[in-house]
Amino acid sequence: MTELAEAKEQLTSASQQHDEPRFLLNQRLFARDLMEKLRLPRMQRFKFHDWPLIADQPLTWVSSNTDLEELAPDDEVIRVTQVGQTTVKIHIPEKLQDEGVVLTDIFTAAKNYPEIFKKNFMTAIKADENLLTAYHMAYLNAGLFLYVPKNVEIKKPIEAEIVQDNTQDQPLISHILVVADQGSKVKFIQHLTTVGKNENPANMMIELIAKDNSEIDFSSLDELGASTHTYFKRRADIGRDAHVEWAVGLMNDGDTVGDMDSELLGECGYANSKMIAVTTLNQEVGVNNRVTNHGKHTIGLINQRGVILENSELIFNGIGQIIHGAHGSKADQQNRVLIMSDKARGDANPILLIDENDVEAGHAASVGPVDPHQMYYLMSRGIPRKQAERMVIRGFLGAVLSAIPAADVRKKLVDILERKLTDGQQYQ
């Protein structure tokens, strides 16, 4: 038997053992075939091709130690916690369940809600895009599904606590699918962390399906560990008059490469993709943040801010693309990075691909040290250099910080930031 045939036989038995529906297994097998011919994605000015992003392991179901601190039960909070492949708990108020809101792990969704699941799963991100998307589909082992029915508005943010389990030798291949049906509104916050020190890849994908007139606010606080190599891909398909806002705080300690994609498919859609990143030690991080205007009168905004400390590298590519026919659309982007040490390396590259005349497009980019005028001003009031530097940096990152809807998550992000900056300043 060939290696491929063996791998597919293994996938089949693992899928059956997991009691997965046939269509999901078929998608896995198809994707496994694709892996034979697809290559790693490419990113301008960033090399990651020698990273261990694919684990040489069969699809295995393991359970993780979920000995986490129990949070006080609170009827108002909507929270889901996953450790590795294990879903610890899902808390969703009854009222929302009665309205038809579904929040489950991804495999339960495939089994219990096959219609809506099949219609949306891996439709924004496609398995055949590159080797890592095919790998994702073939070896998917964790994830969440959220469905918000037509015209339902969920006022409190949904909080997902995702813990990568590096106490074991298991990759985390996780998929979050959010479907916001017409006219619905939802805020989703995910917090990614790692327990344990084993080296594993994390392959983290998010699909947001924003139907006509819907609104999705998606915030992410990424705090994966130093021994994790991460590939992430987050894509929103945005319908007519729909709004999607991304606010990502990329605070991973390990090497990370990722794609943010907002596809403005319907007329008058709106996407605002905000990201901040702080890199430290010998870390390498590369991000493509792309917004594509397909529909007429769509607005696509990108705002990326990065702080590069110590011996690390950070590349921000901002890609604003306006497709022919997207009359009256707007694409605007800002990519800025601060370089905080002599050894730090980084770049902010705005890329505008405009195939339509009747549009408005703009970009701004900067790479450099903290503003000396701001530093002088703060220091002239007696504030010591390092503290002044942290204040200026926090101001520089402010636009994304203030976009995160939950005060406790915002506070967490500020705390991580303070810690990273303080540690990084020791190095200078």
Place this chain on the structure above:
Amino acid sequence: MATLEVRDLHVSVKDEESKKEKEILKGVNLKMKTGEIHAIMGPNGTGKSTLSQTIMGQPGYKVTQGDILLNGESIVGMPVDERARKGLFLAMQYPAEIQGVTNAEFLRAAINARRPQDDQISVMDFIKKLDKNLELLDMSQKMTERYLNEGFSGGEKKRNEILQLLMIEPTFAILDEIDSGLDIDALKVVSKGVNSMRGDNFGSLIITHYQRLLNYIVPDTVHVMMDGQIVETGGPELAKKLEDEGYAGLRDELGLDIKLVDDED
């Protein structure tokens, strides 16, 4: 009693275009004590702002000769933040805008920077002090929750500089053209703020083109600066005389061969 002394100060700056060092201050001498208000007047381009920035320690200004002494200790070569903690303050002509840092947070950080770790100002004391000074300067509470100087009008920025002065309570405050761009009402408010600081433990050096500000903040001593030097020193009446006769009049009276920037060729 504290003292601030400038001795035979020569200062150069690098011209951005020609990359050549240009001497701006050519031997300035000045001595002041707490309890005194000094004013420095002078036409455009004579080095008034250079003097204030050099005393504060702006990195772009290079001291080539002479010294600056705070209570007898040389501060040339001392970093800006350390000078501030030793009691110097500069109300700036062009304050920086800093997004993401609120005015209140900034003020607390500035106050705490000069207090020991184990004796930081309590929230209650801070708010009390802030409210008192906001009222004195006719400023709204909202200003303190806004980001530092961000989107402030020219007048708001000046008031905010004076608010910082009142909150930080330095030993010596240099006010660099605090009157520029202010209408008469704002000028009165700003003056009221500075006057409230007057006393045995505070000294101020006020830099201005115009005599008008000195009607509201009456100085003990007036210095006139031309071409990088102090050319005349006197009492408040000197400012009035300048208002009447102009800088060119004084120059001619002193028999100085100096070209004023605003002179017609």
